[in-house]
Amino acid sequence: MVEDESIGEAENFANIELNKISEWATYNKIKFNERKSKVMLMTRRKRKERKEIAIYLNNRQIPQVQTLKYLGMIFDRKLTFKEHTNYVTNKCMKLIFTLAISAKLNWGLNHKALKTICLGGILPLLLYGAPVWVKAMTLKSYNGKIIRIQRITNIKIAKAFRTVLNEALCVLTELTPIAIKTEEMAKLYQLTIGSPIKNVIVDNDMEVKH
Numbered sequence: 001m002v003e004d005e006s007i008g009e010a011e012n013f014a015n016i017e018l019n020k021i022s023e024w025a026t027y028n029k030i031k032f033n034e035r036k037s038k039v040m041l042m043t044r045r046k047r048k049e050r051k052e053i054a055i056y057l058n059n060r061q062i063p064q065v066q067t068l069k070y071l072g073m074i075f076d077r078k079l080t081f082k083e084h085t086n087y088v089t090n091k092c093m094k095l096i097f098t099l100a101i102s103a104k105l106n107w108g109l110n111h112k113a114l115k116t117i118c119l120g121g122i123l124p125l126l127l128y129g130a131p132v133w134v135k136a137m138t139l140k141s142y143n144g145k146i147i148r149i150q151r152i153t154n155i156k157i158a159k160a161f162r163t164v165l166n167e168a169l170c171v172l173t174e175l176t177p178i179a180i181k182t183e184e185m186a187k188l189y190q191l192t193i194g195s196p197i198k199n200v201i202v203d204n205d206m207e208v209k210h
Helices: 007-027 082-101 111-127 130-138 140-158 166-173 178-194
Strands: 067-070 073-076
Touching: 073 082, 082 111, 082 130, 082 140, 111 140, 111 178, 130 140, 130 178, 140 166, 140 178
Parallel strands: none
Antiparallel strands: 067 073
């Protein structure tokens, strides 16, 4: 990553550093594939600026993209995480559709089995990278998509009607609302990995007692 006050200077610095990398690779008898490399301009400035940049690796220009997938997360040029939200929700919907085949109202997998599948498959997918994109949950358009996925999953687990309130579904399935769970993961990351704070007690999930 290269950062500067102007796009032109950032472009120059990027080319200088990539040239160093290319020379180092040649000296060590290896080569980085420029065809598999991408470049993305990230800025939140509202004023009009040139959006095209020319970055070179091995004397070939690297393709410029608007979104970039890195370690399973999709980053866009303004860090809104819109594409990541769409990607995750679409992937979860496919899993839920498959799950629905074996989760009918009067037959199929029971409550416990469905909950195990949710906790082991769908929920980790929804929460992946939460400390990075947690701020996107403040926007209703993104928040609503994530909540919708949990709602549909909870309906399948509880085998309830679609008219049941989302809060009631979370009580029936004994699952923490996804908005709260996302914020919890982000704060837990800051406490344990990001910037540890001494003498802080962190609560863990507790089983609901009937």
